[in-house]
Amino acid sequence: MNFARLMTSLACTALVAAAPLAAHAQADKPFKIGVPTFLSGAAAGPFGIPAKNAAEIFAAAANAGELPAPYDKKGFGGRPIELVVIDEAGGTTKQVSEFRNLVEQQGVDMVVGYTSSGDCLAVAPVAEEMKTLTLFFDCGTPRIFEAADYQYVFRPVATATMDNVGAALYVSEKLPEFKSYAGINQNYAWGQDAWADFEGTLKSAKPDAKLTTSQMPKLGAGQYNAEISAILGSKPDVVHSSFWGGDLEGLILQGAPRGLFKNSVVVLTSGETALHRQAKQIPDGTIIGARGPNGIFAPENTYNTWFRKAYNDKTKEWPSYPSYHMVQSLMAAKLAYEKAQGGDAAKVPTKEDVAKALTGLSFEGPSGKVEMSLGKGHQAVQEMVYGRVKKDADGNIGFVDVVRYAPERVNPPEGVSSADWIKAGLKAAN
C-alpha cells in the first residue's frame, strides 16, 4: 500500500515537473507555414515565384530577428518559422486535396497562399471545416467574405474591387473629356468581375461615356490581333484591361506596334508586373495599377526600405506587387500570433487566440497602412493608387498624375457587397 502511494506521488511529481518542459518544447517547435503559390504554368513567373521569394526572405529575416520593429522578435513569438512551399497549379480539386495534405500530413500550423480566386473560394470552406488558420495573400474576388462568414480564414490584402473602381474614378477625374471606352479582359471570373466593376462604376462616375466594344478572349489565348483590330476600329478614348501575366505582356507586345496605346488611353489594372520586363514597350500615358500601394507606388517607410533591399539582395530584381502581398500577409500573421501571446514569449496561443488577434487588426507594412475592416474584421482594405507612365530621356519609367484613393473611396462599407455598392453608384462612399 505504501509502495503504491509512493509510486503515485512520484508519478505526480514527474508530471508536474514535466509540464513546463513540455510547454517549453512546444514553444521551441518550429512554426510551420504552408505556402501554396504558383510554381508552374503562366502564373508562376509574374506571381508565384516573386511570392515564394518574398516568403523566403521574410522567414529568413524573421528567424534572424532582423525585421523592423514591431516585427523584430525572432520567428513567430520565438518559434522558428519553417515554410512548406507547394505548387498552386492544377485546379481547385487538386488544391483542396493539397490543403488537406498540408494540414493532415505535413502538420502545418497555418496556411498563407493562393493567387487564384477560384482556389480561394474552394479552399475557404475546407479551411474552416478543418479549423486551420488560412490567410489568402493575393486572390482578388470580393465574394469570399461577402458570401460567407469565417472564423479561421482571413485576407490581409485588399480585394480587386478597388482596382477597378479606382481605375474608373481615375479616368473620370483625370480625363474629363473622354467620351467612349472599350475593354479587353480574360473570359473567366477575374476578367468578368473586373470589367463589371469598371463599367458599373463608370455608369455613375461618367454616365455619358459610351461603350464601344468589350472583348473577352480566352485565358491564355496568346493571339490578340483580332481583338486589337476590333478595339482600334471602334475608336474608344479609353481601353480598360485587367490582363495579367503572359496575356498582359502579349497584349502590350501586339498592341504597341499597332498604335493601341497611341490611339487610346490604356488602363492596365495589373500592369505593374509588366513594368519589370517591358519598360521599353509600355508607352507614355499608359495608366498603371499595382493592386494597391505596392511596388512602384509603395510609400517610403522602414518596412518598404527593408523589403526592397532584402528582395534585391536575394534576386537582383525589384519586388512586384505579389511579393508585397505575400510579405504583408506574413507580417499580419506574425503580429497576430505575438499579440495573442500577450507578451509571454513562452506561451503558445491557440488557433482561436490568433484568429481573434487577426480580426480587425490594423498594422503597417511595406505598402503602408492595412486595416482589416471588412468581412467582420477578416478582410483588409488599403488605399488604391494609379499613375500615368512618363519615361525619362534614358527610357526609364516614371509616373505622373499619381492619385492615391483613400480606402473608403474605393471599397464598399462593411456589410455591403461590392456589386450592390457599385450598382448604387458608390453612394455610401461619399
Added chain:
Amino acid sequence: MNGLLGAVVDGILYSAWLFIIAVGLTLIYGVMKILNMAHGTFYAVGAYVAVTLLGWWFAQGLPPWGIVPVMILSALVAGLVLGVVVERGILARFAGRDPIVLLLVTYALFLILEDVIKLIWGVDPWIASDPLWVFGQVEFGELIYPTYNLFIVVVAAVVGGLLTWFLQFTAKGKILRAVIHDPEVSRSMGINVGRWNLIAFITGSVLAALGGAFTAPTISVVPGMGVEVVVMMFAVVVIGGLGSIPGTVVGALIVGFVRSFAVHYWPELEVFSVYAVMALVLAIRPQGLFAGVELRKI
C-alpha cells in the same frame, strides 16, 4: 467597311498561324496514326529556342534581316532534336500498340517536356519583340499591322506549297501517300515504313517548332503556352479531318475566319463560335470535312 477589312485580315493572319502548326499534327497522324498530345509543347520549344537565339542575335548588334534565317534555324534545331529523340527513343518502341496507349504516351511526353522547359528556361517569361518593330508597319484601311505579321502568312503559304508539291508531284511524295493510305501494303511493297514514320514525325515537329519560332516575337514566351495551342489545333484538324492536309487548310480557314468575325461582330461569342462550328461538323460528318470514311475492321 474597316471592320470587314479588319475581320478579313485578322482571319487570314490567324488561319495562317493555325495552319503552320496544325499541318504538322495532321501529317503525323496521317502517317503514324498517332494523335500527338505533345505537339503544343513542340511549338513551345520552338518558341523558346527562337527567343533565346533572337536575344543573342540582337545582343551582338547583328543586322535585323538575319532574324528570318535565325527563326528557321531555331525551328530546324528544335524540331530535329525533338523529332529524332521522341520518335526513335520512345514512339518507335510502341509501334503497333493500341492508339489509346500511344495517346497516353504522348500525353506523358507533354507533361515531361513541360517540366524540361522549366528546367532549361525557368518560369520567367522570355521576350524578344524587336522583329515586330524593325520591319516597319503596313496599313489596311485605318488599321496598322507590323509588317512582321505578314511573314507568318508567307511562311504558311510556303509550307502549304512545298507540302503539296512534295506529296502530289514527286516520287517520294507518292511513296509517302502510299504509307498514309495503307502501311501494311506499303511494307509488303518494300517501302521502309519505319523510316517514313521518322521523316513524318521530324517534319511535323519542325512545323510545330516553326510556328512557335515565328510566333515568339509577338508573345511573352511562358511555361504552359503550348496547352491552349494544342486545343485549338485539335479543333482545326477535327473540322478538316484528321490526316488530311487539304482538310487542315480548310479547317484553319474556318476556325480563323469564324473566330475573327466573332471578335469583330459578336465578341461575346468568340470562345463559343469555334467549338460550335466544330460540334456542327462532327454532328454532320464525324470524320471531318475531308477525311474519307474508314471501314470498321471486325
